[in-house]
Amino acid sequence: MDLAFFSVQLLNGLQYGLLLFLIASGLTLIFGIMGIINLAHGAMYMIGAYLVYDLTMRLGNFWLAIVVAIPIAIALGLIIERLFLDTLYKRDHLYQVLLTFGMILVLNEVQRIIWGGNVHSVSVPAPFDSSIQLTSNLRYSVYRLFVMGVCLALAGVIYWIIRHTRLGIIIRAGAVNRDMVEGLGINVRTLFTLIFSAGVALTAFAGMIAAPLTSITPGMGDSILITCFVVVVIGGIGSIKGAFWGAIIIGMATTFGSVLIPSLASMVIYLIMAAVLLVKPRGLFA
Structure with missing residues (x-):
């Protein structure tokens, strides 16, 4: 692995980790403070991606689509919290799991009804649809750097x-x-x-800015949910600092694992989680 290739993977891992942080921060606050096991959290990531795809097609502008989509995501969070979660705060976690799992099925079906089962994509928006020369032999996507900057700022x-x-x-x-x-x-x-709406907004926003970097597919939030639960467990439930460093660790491990040991890449994050829990049973920063 030469230095340029290593540097690209390092940046990719950082970008992915920062994106995971946006999702995991909401998840850790919702679980740590509200006591809600929200299995539908990943579906909000999917909804954010589909919203920005749909609105970009309608409005013809990616940035305007994000401006319109964010209030929609916040409103969705308010509706879900008030209508469905309000009765669960004093109840057993089993009820929360059953309800939020049902919400995954409902949101996935709503997605299929509105947007169908085809794979969609969003073009990288101007003026970030190019690459920049970082060193004499290293060019990198301007949009990925932009995503990193936004995530770090947030x-x-x-x-x-x-x-x-x-x-x-x-x-x-x-x-x-x-x-x-x-x-x-x-x-x-x-x-x-407030916490639930903010968590939904952060997760949906992560889906919005990730849309130009990935394929927009039905059920795309399911796998990201599992990864973010791993992030939260590693960092410590309820800890924003833990969510940040857990996300960076998992982002780097996933990126380098898929390059160095692709056959075992899917296992790497769980091995890391197991190792952390052996040393710190409540997570790194709990």
């Missing part, structure tokens, strides 16, 4: 909110002891709605 914003704002203090306290937060007079219902 990671910084999320970290700042969690660590340096009153809302962040409440969220961190809720991850440790929900009953205590409620006892302090904080409207936990509003907090739950």
